[in-house]
Amino acid sequence: MAEELHPLQNEWVIWEHKANTGSKDPAKWKENMKQLCEFSTVEGFWQYFSHLPKPSEVFFDGDCKKKVSDAGSGTDGDKTVEEYSLFKKGIEPEWGDPQNVIGGEWFCRQFFEADVLDLYWTNLVMACIGETIEDAVDDEGAFQSYINGARVVDKSRNFPLYKIEIWLNTRDPIIKERIKDKLMDVLTDGQQTPSRKMQPKFDWRDHTA
Structure with a gap:
């Protein structure tokens, strides 16, 4: 008997972005962006996500950034990853995408211990694909989705x-404030109550073309 699959509300794509070698050319920045996988079921999500290195395993930890290899390449680590992105299929993780330029982002920029990160x-990620951050419906009772995606970025120097x-x-x-309030609850789920100093602090930024 075939395993029953559990479809998600949307189809999602996970992206990887390699560290820039120093060039500020926007075209070069996009060359470093790579689609890793796409999925539309809970089972598909876990199939891919459980095999991706965790941010703490590739980001700068105070000593170094780790070199990693492409899956199945058979080579030693040859790239440095500086961000992961999760976006709905058809939306690229860059400001200029038509779905991104009309909105903006809540962002938190600070140090986190490895397990917290x-x-x-x-x-x-789980809140995005499970649509648990949003709870809005329109006048006809249809679900309204305002979230395009999420990123985790290594900004270390x-x-x-x-x-x-x-x-x-x-x-x-x-809508922005409602999502921010829910975001704070979702993000810290499963964490021992963080000190006031270590709580995530989010700021808003509009996207522009």
Whole structure:
């Protein structure tokens, strides 16, 4: 008997972005962006996500950034990963995408311990694909989706610094605040109560073309 699959509300894509070698050319930046997988079921998600290195396993930890290899390449680590992105299929993880430029992002830029960084990223990804951050319906009772995707980024230079983002396709102040409130609950689920100093602090930024 075939295994019953559990479809998601949307189809999603996970992207990997290699560290830039120093060029500021936007075209070069996009060359470093690679689609790793796409999925539309819970089972498909776990099939891919459980085999991806965790952010703490590839990001700068105070000593070094780790070199990793492409799956199945058979080579030693030959690339440095500086971000992972999860976006709905058809939306690219860049500001200029038509669905991104009309909105903006909530972002948190600070240091997290390795286990906290991984927990926050996993919680955020699962909340996005499970549509648990949003609860809005329109006048006809249809579900309204404002979340385009999420990113975790290594912003470290001489000391560890990470960025967690959730991208929206709206700048409506009421919707933004509602999602931010829910985001805080979702992100810290499963974490021992963090000290006030270590709580994630989110700021808003509009996207522009």
